[in-house]
Structure formats: structure tokens, C-alpha cells
Amino acid sequence: MNPLLEKFNAAPFQKIEVANYKPAIKEAIDQALEEIEAISKASDTPTFENTVVALDNAGEQLDRITSIFFNLNSAETNEEIQSIAREISPWLSEFKNDITLNAALFSRIRSVYDQKEQLNLNTEQAMLLEKQYKSFTRNGANLEESAKTTLRNIDAQLAKLSLEFGEHVLAETNAFSLHITDEKDLEGLPEGTKEAAKMLAQQRELDGWVFTLDYPSYVPFMTYAANRDLRKKMALAFGRKGFQSNENNNEETVLNIVKLRHQRANLLGYKTHAHFVLEDRMAETPEKVLSFLNDLLVKAKPAAQREFDHLSDYAQKLDGITQLEKWDGAYYGEKLKKELYSLDQELLKPYFKLENVLQGAFDIAGKLYQLRFEVTEDIDTYHEEVTAYKVLDEQENFVAYLYADFHPRPGKRNGAWMTSYKSQQIIAGVNERPHISIVCNFTKPTATKPSLLTFNEVTTLFHEFGHALHGILANTTYKSLSGTSVSWDFVELPSQVLENWCYEEEALALFAKHYETGEAIPMEYVAKIKKSANFHEGMQTLRQLSFGLLDMNWHGHQNPESIEDVKAFETQAFSSTQLYPSVAENCMSTAFSHIFQGGYSAGYYSYKWAEVLDADAFEYFKEVGIFNREVATKFKDNVLSKGGTEKPMELYKRFRGQEPNSDALLKRAGLIEAQ
Template identity: 70%
Template structure:
């Protein structure tokens, strides 16, 4: 029998990665679909009248094995893919899309769900059960259950095509990232680059069987070069390659895919009775509609733009004074920002990195989780993993009770997409009286150890690790009954709160002193460096805010658009969307949308604004911690009880107000960002 179709006979029932072969996936998913269909048939053919237990609850627990197989497969497709896995993905995605439609368009099943929904006021349901019932009913009504037959078929066709297009989009971006190499043979071309980055570049060249140095589009290679390399022409060359991913009019071009995705999403929304894709998506978000999102983004833009323009002028003047640069270009931004930051704060990443050895930062984030939430992390090597780089941990509470399995995968490689993310291999839920605990993973692309140095993180990588670990805590501390509303299964504009709030500890002396020690001397990070980190935290905050807002506005321009079929040029559309947020001159050879994986491959379509939305929540939440002390057990307990453990069991604003005692105030964010007086 296929190893994926039977219960995993492993410690904590974790995925048996080393025993799974690529060829197991397609038959396992087909069998999983077959088994899940049988479970659905058992619900629809039940001769008893529909009840919450025999219909809604049964539906939520159906397809459990299929969900596990799918999560293993798609997580590997993101973190450890190859041509074979990508080919399988193109085959299984339409199958899963079709199966999902088979459920939501199943009339008999919908009738049973609707019968329970119509009787909900007389059923004496718990808050969580009521939330699940509403979610299930909306899952049908929002996905075509009320459509006539021919329109249901249209919906199926659209969904099948979208699933393939999104995969293809991601494959192209990954292939573009892996394909590009800037091969340097003259050491003078590396002037300005820190020794660690040079060593990394040399190691990359050696691995590819070349002399000299190799710079790639992977973040740990790309970012240091753009930040420190004095050779402006090479910075330009690298930046143009980075910004042209999916925009080269070749086999890996994503322009048609972007246009097709935008049009199909719009058609799908219209089919379901919504004005745009954004109207469809935002109905199930805290923001509720595109008007609220656009107002939110434009209000922030109004407050951030003057600061951003001042910062950009200062930066331009600085570059002119330093090197006679007449017009600051995109490939100059990181370089001169770093130089100006060093001048103003006498602070640069190279001074900080020795204090942020990866292992120490991991221990630091574990210690903070212990102080706040009484969690213990024990590295164990008996859990199977999909790559040697992956670290595996058993997580327990202070009484030794098993809480979660935690996987951490930190370094870039060819089979891993860029960026950082948290994901779930198995959700938490309660079944037959047993609280079944989750398997959580974070995946990053950090600076690798070299022959002479351990992995030393930039401060930005430190905050990224804390961010993803905040998501992980949301998954690990889940304590709900039903899998579909457990952990991070919350409204999308609420999901970034646990991750973003944890980043705040990176700037606090009490927290930094727990883990920021020099990797050679063991010296705790000096107070003056902590002060500089805090002082520089709002450096170029106006420009950073403008950048995030530009991405949110671009997302809305694609998805709140009432006539995407009239868009012929991805580039021209994008330029119009960026009009009010533009600081640098446009680069004709570059396009953001063609590699904007968050919205065209990931789950952020009509949702990119949520990063900023959640910043309002996180700044307000952290104010509460600061009022009582950043390690206040009282505030941490409230956050755990009302946010981290609750998943999507209630409306997020209800949960937030229960934690905070009031609605969030945007002033906390504006103060923290230095955009208004404290």
C-alpha cells in the first residue's frame, strides 16, 4: 500500500519524508480524493435528518488524509522542488481544484448544510460551532452552490485553469531566480563588499565549478551586493536582472499569465455575483470591502508621503555630495541608504552581524517564547526530515506536556523559492476527546555558514526569523476543536498580527541581552549598539511605508478593477498604479507584477494591505506589553488566551478587543514609525 495513504507510523505521526518517493504522490492524491469522496457520500446518504454533528462536523473532519498528503506535497514544492515535483504539481492541482468544486457544488450536501444553517438559532451551539457553521455555509454560497448548472461548469473550468496558471507563475519566477548568475573575475569589482559576502560569493562560484566569484538573485547574495558594492554599473546590471523576472518576453515570461489570472479572477467573482475579485475576497476579511482598504491605504499614504519625499531628497543630496550622482536610481537606493545610515548612526550590518549568530538567535526566540508562553524547545534528531538543513524540535509546556512538532529550514538552495514563510504539515484539532497537536514549519533564506564563519544574520534577517516564529507560535499554541478554524486559519488581515508583534522584541534591550552575544568573544551586545538599533528603527520609515503602500495599491489595482479585460499592458497598468507612490525614475526593463508571487501565486490577492493593517494592530498590542513590561506574564497570558490559541473561532475584532480592552488605535503605529510626534 502507498505509504502516504495509511496513518504515519512515526514518532508524533510526523511525515515519513525519507520513505516518500516522488512517484508516490500522484496515486496517493488520487486515492485520497477517492477516500474523501466516500466520506462525503456517507454524509449525503445519511438517512437521518441533518444535524450539526452528522453534517457540519463530519464535513470538517472529512478528507483528513488527503489534506495531509497535499500539505506535504505543496510544502515540498515550495521548499525542496525539482522538475519532477513541478510536473506532478501541474497534474494534481486541477484534480484538487475539481474535487474542491465537487464538494461546494454538491447540491445534496448543500441542502443538508443549509438545513442546519436555517435551524441555527434553535440548536444551542457554542460560539466556535456557530462560527464553523457560518463558515461552511458561506463556503458553499460564496463558491457557486446557488448557481445554475451551466454556470457551475463555468466555475469549474475557471478554477481548473487558475490552479495551473498560479503554479506556472511560481515555476517561472523560481527558474528566473536560479538561472541568473553574475560571474565576477576581477576582485576590484567586489570593492565595498564585506568579507563574509565575498567568501559566500567565492563558495557559490566553486560550487558551480567556476573561478572567481558568483553573485545570484537569491536574497543572501543579492541584498549584500546591492547594499555594499561600489561598482554602480554592476549594481545596475544585477538590479535590472532582479526586476525583470518574468518580464523578458521569453519562455519564462509571466505577462500573459498575470493578465489571464486577473481576468479569470474577475470573471469568477462576477459569476458569483460580486463586482470584483476584491469584493469577493474582502467580504471575509476585517476590512470587509475594497473602499475601506483603499481609504486605509490612501490615508496612510497621505501621512507617509511628505516624510518619504523628505527622506528621498536627503538621500539624493547625500549621493550627489558623496559621488556626484545627479539622479538617484533604484540600484542606488540600498547602497546610499546604508552609507547615510552609517554616517547618521555609525551603524551598519557588518558591525551587528557578529552578535547575531543564527544558533544564538534561535535560542533567543525560544527563550522569549518560554518567558512569555512557558514553552520549551528540545532539538531531537529522531524526526524524519526532507533535507539535511532542516532542524526538528519537540515543543512542550512547562509541565512537560507535548504541544507541537517544529521544523525550521533556514538556508537557500536551488529547489527553494525566495523569501520566508511559515506553514503547517498537520493542524491542531480535538477528535474523540483527544487534542491532536500540530506540526509547524518555518522556511527562510538566510546567509549560509562559510568555511571560516558560522551563519551570521543581518538585523533584517533577525526580524524575519522573529516574524516567521510569531506565525509559528500562532500555529503551535492553537487550541480549538475544528481543523478548518484552528491556528492561522483566521481572516487574512488578522494573520499578520502574531508575526509582526513578535518583531518588536528585536528592538528591546531586555530581549536583545538574552541572545545577542558576539560569536567569538561571547560579549553581550553593547548598550550603545542597542541604542543605535532603536534610533535607526525609524530610519527611512517614510520611504519603507510608501513602498509597502505601493504594493498594496498595485494589488488593489489588479483585483478591485471592474474591467481587467481592458488591460493590455502589464507594465503600463503597473505604472499607473504606482503614480502616487513613485520616488525613483521608472525602469523600462523592469516590472513588479510579473514576479509578485504574494498576489499571483500565494494567498495575498486583494490582501497585501494586510501587512500594514496588521501593523496598526501590532503597534497597539505592543503598547500594552510596554505598559506592563515586555515580559509581562499577565499581558502574554491575555494574548495567548484571546489571540494565539483561538484561531478563527470568533470575529477577529472581538478577540482583539477581549485582549486589549478596546479597539486598536492607529496613533501607536504612526508614533512608532516616527510619522507623528510621540
């Protein structure tokens, strides 16, 4: 029996074999299509329950199976899984189109939509109906048959290209390693970094030390390695992923994705892909996004230029560097930061043992939202490094399961993310609780040291845990409105707001303890962390804005057919934000997974957009105390638990009592004076 086709609550990872996926997905698609057919061909009058709710509940088994499959394709993949992904992605694209292009089904949805004023729907029901109706009209329901066929072809091609893009980036990441045999080339590197590199070399049966493009290896090397030539070698390797003359080149893939997205948008009646995407977001239009980004650019660029000039002068005085390059930024930035604030990341790391930081996140969630996390072996995990937790509330009621997966592996893509294996929803009066996962890539423990995090990794963990809380505390009726199923430019609020606790003395006291002595982090270090929080904030802001502008250039272009050279187009898009000299061998677009593989196309601006929200929200907490239960409850009840049941601005205003003020972000970033 195929374990994926049996009824299961938690994902049965230990029973699943790779060969189970294809037949299970095929059967689940057939079953879901039967459910859709039953709804669309029903003889009774369309109602909210028999049409809208029935459609939301359809395909439950398919959702569960595909969430398992695609989550593992990101966190624990291999060639066989990637091959299956390439085969089934067009199936799933076709299935999605079988729903949105089903004329009989749309007719029933439209019938309910047309009488919505008479139905006395509550806010959540009205939002579900609105979302479903739009999902049809925005995905071709009103098209002629020939145009529907064209749309199906475009979607099948896009599904294939997106997978191909991600496979190429992962292959390029895994293909490169820097093998060092001369110990003098390790000058400047911390002991923990050297030990991890030695361990990696031993695993590969090599002498010396091995460094890779995985973040826990790459970032410390770029930050501390004194050998400028080797930093350059690493930086060039990192920057040319998907931009080399080999089978993993992504230039044509990028152009094809952009052109197909544009064709799709035009087919549906939109000027560009950005117009299509943003119609359904808080920002609403590309013009508003560009205005938002350019307004921040005007405020950030002078500060960024001053910081860059200062760093350039510093590197010249220190080492005679006449032209600061991209492979110099992190290295001299760390030295300058240490000099200005007497703050050494290596001095901080012993206070940020991974297990302690995670427990700190749990404790903060306990104080704010009365949650408790306990390790459980009640459910399977997909790898020995993954830990499962049962989440309970004050009354010991089950709230959720949480999977935590923290270290790099060859089959795991770079970066950090939160995802779900089971959505929260209420069916037949039963509140089905969610199964949430956070995945990161932090330094592994070595023979002599546990996993010790940089402060940046601490904020990354809190960021993903903030997303997890959005999923864990979900409390809506319908799965398609649950948890993180919100506008893309609202989804980063819960994650980014939680990062703020990492800078607060009261929060750090809970978990920042020396891994050997148990001594709490000295308050002078906390003061330095806070004081240095805005170090190079102008340059960091400019960097984020450059990514957002690149994204909008790709997806807001009126005629992408005219784009022939990916590198040249990217260079032009970066022109207003460029500080470092361009590197001919490197291209960001060919490895920009957020927009070409993930869901951030025409949406990368949302990180900055959400920063405005999170700065304003945290200012509210600070006014009354960062663990104030009343404000935390308002945030939980109006943001975390509500998912996409109402328009995001309405939810935010109910929490905050007003619309967000961007001054809070600018003050926090030190880009304007605090009043």
C-alpha cells in the same frame, strides 16, 4: 506499500519517493469523495454533528498528503515534482468544486444553518457553521448547473496558471548569476559576503566569485557593492523576472489570472475579485481598504519625499550622482545610516549568529508562554539542513513539532514563510497537536564563519516564528478554525508583534552575543538600533503602500478585460507612490508571487493593517513590561490559541480592552509626534 497511504503521525519524509505522490493523492481524493458522498446521501435528519462536524473531518488524509507535497514544492522542488504539481492541481480544484457544488450536501448544511438559533451552539460551533455555509454560498452553491460548470473550468485554469507563475519566477531566479573574476569589482563588499560568493563559485567549478538573485546574495550586493554598473546589472536582472522574451514570461499569465478572477467574482454576484475576497475580512470592502491605504499615504508621502530628497543630495555630494536610481537606494541608504547613527550592519552581524538568534526566539517564547524547544530525531526531516524540534510546556506535555529550514537551495523559492504539516484539532476527545514549519533564506555558514544575520534577517526570523507560535499554541476543536486559519488581515498580527522584541534591550540581552567572544551586544549598539528603527520609515511605508495599491488596482478593477499592457497598468498604479524613475526593463507584477501565487490577492494591504494592530498591542506590553506574564497570557488565550473561532476584532478587544488605535503605529514610525 505507499508510505503516504499508511497511517502516519509525522510526515514520513525518508520513506517517500516522488513516484508515491500521484497515486496517493488520487486514492485520497477518491476516499474523501466517498466520505462526502456518505454525508450528503445520509438518510437521517441533518444535525450539527452528522453534517457540519463530519464535513470538517472529511478528507483528513488528503489534507495531510497535499500539505507535504505542496510544502516540498516550495522548499525542496525539482522538475519531476513541478510536473506532478501541474497535473494534480486541476484534480484538487475539481475536488474542491465537487464539495462546494454538491447540491445534496449544501441542502444538508443549509438545513442546519436555517435552524441555528434553536441549536444552542457555542461560539466556536456557530463560527464553524457560519464558515461552512459561507464557503458554499461564496463558491457557487446557489448557481445554475451551467454556471457551476463555468466555475469549475475557471478554477481549473486558475490552479494551473498560479503554478505556472511560480515555476517561471523560480526558473528566472535560478537562471541568472553574476560571475566576477576581477577582485576590484568586489569593492565595498563585506568579507562574509565575498567568502559566500567564492564558495558558490567553487561549487560551480568556477574561478572568482558568483552572486545570484537569492536574497542572501542579492541584498548584500545591492547594499555594499561600490560598482554602480554591477549594482544596476543585478537590479535589472532581479526586476525583469517574468518580464523577458522567453519561455518564463509571466505577462500573459498575470492578465489571464486577473481576468479569470474577475469573471469568477462576477459569476458569484460580486463586482470585482476584491469585493469577493474582502467580504470575509476585517476590512470588509475595497473602499475601506483604499481609504485605509490612502490615509496612510497622505501621512507618509511628505516624509518619504523629504527622505528621498535628502538621500539624493547625499549621493550627489558623495559621488556626484545626479539622478538617484533604484539600484542606488540600498547602497547610499546604508552609507547615510552609518553616518547618521554610526551604525554599521557588519558590526552588528557578529552578534547575530543564527543559532543564537533562534535560541533567543525560543527563550522569549519560554518567558512569555512557558514553552521549551528541544532538538529531536524522533521524526524525519525532508533535507539534511532541516532541524526538527519538539515543543513542550511547563509540565513537559507535548505541544507541537517545529521544523526549521534556514538556507537557500536551488529547489527552494526565495523569501520566508511559515506553514503546517498537521493541523491542531480535537477528535474523539484527543487533542491532536500541530506540526509547524518555518522556512527562510539566510546566508549559509562558510569555511570560516557561521551563519551571521543582518538585523533585518533577525526580524524576519522573529516574524516567521511569530506565525509559528500562532500554529504551535492553537487550541481549538475544529481544524478549519485552528491556528492561522483566521481572517487574512488578522493573520499577520502574531508575526509582526513579535518583531518588536528584537528592538528591546531586555530581549536582546538573551541572545545578541558575539559569536567568537560570547560578549553581549554593547548597549550603545542597542541604543543605535532603536534610534535608527525609523530610518527612512517614510520611504519604507510608501513602498509597502505601493504594493498594496498595485494589488487593489489589479483585483478591484471594474473591467480587467480592457487591460492589455501589464507594465503600463502597473506604472499607472504606482503613480501616486513613485519616488525613483521607472525602469523600462523591469516589472514587479510579473514576479509578485504574494498575489499571483500565494494567498494575498486583494489582501496585500493586510501587512499594514496588521501593523496598526501590532503597534497597539505592543504598546500594551510596554506599559507593563515586555515579559509581563499576565498580558502574555491574555494574548495567548485571546489571540494565539483561538484561531478563527471568533471574529478577529472581538478577540483583539478581549485582549486589549479596546479597538486598536492607529496613532500607535504612526508614532512608532515617527510619522506623527508622540504625545
